[in-house]
Amino acid sequence: MNPEPTFVIAEAGVNHNGSVGLAKALIDSAVAAGADAVKFQSFVTENLVTNDAERAQYQIANTGNSESQYQMLKRLELSHPQQRELFDYCTSKRIQFLSTPFDDESLKFLVQDLGLETIKVGSGELTNAPFLHQVASTAKHLILSTGMSTENEIRSALGVVAHAFTSKQPPSIEQFERSFDSEAGKRAITSRVTLLHCTTEYPAAPEEINLRAMQTMGERFECRIGFSDHSAGIHLAVAAVALGAKVIEKHLTTSRDLPGPDHRASLEPVEFKRLVADIRELEKALGDSIKKPTSSETKNISVARRSLVAARAIKAGEPFTVENIAVKRPGSGRSPFEYWSILGTRSPRDISKNEII
Secondary structure, three states, rough: OOOOOOEEEEEEEOOOOOOHHHHHHHHHHHHHHHHOOEEEEEEEHHHOOOOOOOHHHHHHHHHHHOOOOOHHHHHHHHHHHHHHHHHHHHHHHHHHHEEEEEEEEHHHHHHHHOOOOOEEEEEHHHHHHHHHHHHHHHHOEEEOOOOOOOOOOOHHHHHHHHHHHOOOOOOHHHHHHHHHHHHHHHHHHHHEEEEEEEEEOOOHHHHHHHHHHHHHHHHHOOOOOEEEEEEEOOHHHHHHHHOOOOEEEEEEOOOOOOOOOOOOHEEEHHHHHHHHHHHHHHHHOOOOOOOOHHHHHHHOHHHHEEEEOOOOOOOOOOEOOOOOOOEEEOOOOOHHHHHHHHOOOOOOOOOOOEEEE
């Protein structure tokens, strides 16, 4: 059975800068790169932030203006009709449309109006238990980013998710714990949740990536794992696949020179295409885990390996000794592993020097 291929998400996010035309260009780039899905962000700004909420330092550094977080998000907000247009455009281009909701209204639109079965939850919502419960009560599958989190916080979040998936009891911390520990909860997490390792910085420095933590999550919580990559370049995302990532999410932009909070930590179209190509090549190289000669190696076995041969001419009836046996190429004769077993036995015929025994 072939291993599960890596699911590659082109994170368009808010790199459309509020333009449907630019959003469609990002979709086209994702299709051309061979991505499996393109993901946006769905939010009603009034439901997400207060009027005077500050922006993150990376957002200030990447935009260089003094607008508030509310003003920035309002400028980047996509209406429901615009999202529907992008959903239909993705359908026409045969690429999966995904989005991260940040409020109940947006979640309802994505699941009920657009019919999305998989919902991506951003790192910032990992501790937003009421919203996380609502998402898990609504969607069939969750992709959950874990930036800024501890292992205990991830466990708590999965308890909320397990409860929403499996329990009819009123939500409470105690019920979340019971659901997480239950067999039904564990099965639901394994079959319906993908945890994405993530470092919430844009761009993230290599020394803060900690890819081994992704493997720890997979072992600890027994679910699919992936990597939401905010580092520069493509090499760490490819490395994550080698370490077991089944989902790779990476920001895509048409140009890193565009104004906006995420462009500088994104890949341009040519780079994203290289990322997908490198992942697909790595998947071929990873193979099926069974150690055996490949078809191309088989023809080289007799050339590269050795056989038992006569070190000098040997007469019929003469015993084989360490003096008259040598080990030389080609490997088409008796294996050198038989060396000790034939010592002291007698040659059944005359054997000339360098003849295979």
